[in-house]
Amino acid sequence: MTGTDGGQVGEASGSAWSPLRRRVFRDLWLAQFTSNVGSWMQTVGAQWLLVGHGAAQVSLVQLAASLPMLFLALPAGVLADLVDRRRLLLVMQAAMALVATALTVLAFTGRLGSWTLLALTFLLGCGNALNGPAWQAVQPSLVPRAELRQAAALGAVNMNLARAVGPALGGVLVATLGVGWTFAVNAASFLAILAVLATWRPGAEAGAPRPGQEREHLLAALRAGGRYVRSAPRIRRILLRSALFVPGACALWALLPISAQQSLGLGAAGYGLLLGAVGLGAVAGAAALPALSRQVGGDGALALAGTVFAGALVALAVGPSVPVALLALVAAGAAWITALSTLNAALQVALPAWVRARGSAFYLLVFQGGNALGSLVWGQVAQHAGVSVAMALAAAVLLGGVLSLRRLPLLGGRADPTLSEAWPEPRLAVEPAPQDGPVLVTVTYLVREGKAPAFVTAMRKVEASRRRTGAVAWGLYRDTARPERYVETFTVTSWSEHCAQHHGRYTGADHAFETDARTLLTRDPSVTHAMTVRH
Known part of the structure; x- marks a missing residue:
């Protein structure tokens, strides 16, 4: 939609939950939720296993999971635009299930050291990196264009609900049965998404070669994706806004385990309770998002999200009490889903089908790269100056991003990515071969x-x-x-x-x-x- 600030991010239509009425979207959403719950249970187990090694090493869990996106996002985007996306998703989910199984076996046999844990987490991150652009690219095909904003919001709700349920369950398992069971549940959770993908039969995807046209080769497709992003001001601005939000916001996810233990004196179950507050805020934010976006537009939603998230970080830094932390995390959950849904919906509305996975790959590269590097930086700051100082500095970074919206807003104007056949066919005396050129x-x-x-x-x-x-x-x-x-x-x-x-x-x-x-x-x-x- 076009808000009062001109930030065009897709017209909100219907209720916040309307995409769930569509069977394929609902089945994939539920399967992804099951898998995300398992992933967050494993994250709790991994972070809790490393808590005794200090804040810097705990933050390496986020780094190991996010770093592969820096190297694999763009090749993964090319693959997702050139090959059958369903098959690619099946292969990646199966590979991640095998890695999670190996992690489980090592944990139960007592052979899981800290660096082995980080290495296997890195491999799971590689699977997510190769899986991410394809997953992003199939979402717009599951709902009408008018529901893209709600679909993007529900994707963020999925992650944040899993962030609430997964850590809570993970904390219970760690406290009662041991860390190994969090890894075992994660390995089993991949079965749900594999089952849905195995039975899903998507329609023909855009981008099939036409007469005189060959399917793109890998390097040519990579260059084409880069050219597209360089020449698309709207996409570049979305990437910039993500880069100005994620590095500051990721301090919460990187440092919350340390804050829970050191500042609030909570155990694994208490840490799960804190993340449950984030999930509650995410659900509330998703429900309010259509009305909010109609009132303030894309830039207003981003400004509000950045300000609220910064306030939540300040509250955690200066008011170390459980009630204050719970309220701050509810607000942070709502702000997180507002920012991510606004950016994701703007991206999916603007990208044409032929380059959708590659454009999504650039977005994931910025998002996960900012998350990985930000987690590393805030872990080091917390190690040397304390968690409160790190969270306060992260809040300042977020507020700097909010202030930049006046000069660097989301771009409005035309955004019609649907294919057009209006370009007339060339008149030729001789038909060139596809490879002829320039x-x-x-x-x-x-x-x-x-x-x-x-x-x-x-x-x-x-x-x-x-x-x-x-x-x-x-x-x-x-x-x-x-x-x-x-x-x-x-x-x-x-x-x-x-x-x-x-x-x-x-x-x-x-x-x-x-x-x-x-x-x-x-x-x-x-x-x-x-x-x-x-x-």
């Missing part, structure tokens, strides 16, 4: 008198469109003999890549930008295609 496309325009400045301005958006969809070079030239005559040139690496511009990448927004420029012409432009001459 291709030089030349478009000649005759601009109406007095409209040259407006035409040049409109063509800036056309340039971004060409680059997003595959152009590696672009130029706009004015004829010195006929000032009304402009020539646009752009180069694409192959004929297959140019066919992809026509069929699989040209969206409604791209067509709107081109239409704006063409309204300033005296007649339709002429187009030529030239191929590199091979000697």
Whole structure:
């Protein structure tokens, strides 16, 4: 939706829970919840196992789980756009189940040292990194566009409810049966999501090759994803807002186990109670999110979330009592889900299908990278200056991000990622082979008198469109003999890549930008295609 600040993040429609009425979304949501509960139970067991080793090593659990995203997110995004996403998800979930089983066996046999635990946590993080972009990319296909915001909010509710239930159950298991049982339950939890994925039959995915077009190769697809993000101001701004929120907010997740033990004097069950308060806040935040977003828009929601989360961190830093901590964590849960849902919905509304997983990979790279590096930094600060100081500094970072919203808001304007077939087919005497190229496309325009400045301005958006969809070079030239005559040139690496511009990448927004420029012409432009001459 477009709020009062112009931040367009998808029109909220219906209730906060409306996506759960759709069977496939509901089944996958419940299966993911089961798996997330198991993951959080394991996290509690792992962190509690390392509490005696100090704050720095406890924070390494978050680092080990998040660091793989820095190296694998982009390749995973390419894979998810090129291969069957359902099969990729099945393989990754099965691999993570095997790693979790190995962790369980080592724990029960008494062979699980701290560094082995961190290494296996890192492997699970690798599975999550390879799984993440594909999972993000399938979500918009499960609900109508009008429900994307609620679907994004329910995804965050899923994680935060699991963050509440999982640690609570994990604390009980640690206190009664031992750490090993948290790992065992996590290994078993993968069976739920594997069962749903095995029976799910998605429809045909966007991006299948068309006539004259080959399926992208890995390196070419990676470069295409990078070009798209570089030429998409809306996506870049979403990534920036994530980078300004996550590193400060992650201090809560990295340091809460230490705060629970040292400042509040709680055991494993008490730590689970604290995370239960986060889950309660998440549910409340999700229920209020549609109405909130209609009232204040995307930027208002981000500003409110950052301010409330910073206040919760300050409360934990200066008021170490259980009642204060519980209230602060309820507020933090609501703020966390508001920020993540706003950013995620804005991303999914803006990304076209052909690059959805790669765009999501960049988002996950920023999110998990900020989480990993932030956890490391706050762990070190807490080790040397104390948990309270670390949380206070993290609050200051969050407030700095809130203040930056005035100059760096989410971008409004057009966001129509649906495919368009409005680009006319090229007229050719000879059909090139898919691998032939590079291709030089030349478009000649005759601009109406007095409209040259407006035409040049409109063509800036056309340039971004060409680059997003595959152009590696672009130029706009004015004829010195006929000032009304402009020539646009752009180069694409192959004929297959140019066919992809026509069929699989040209969206409604791209067509709107081109239409704006063409309204300033005296007649339709002429187009030529030239191929590199091979000697």
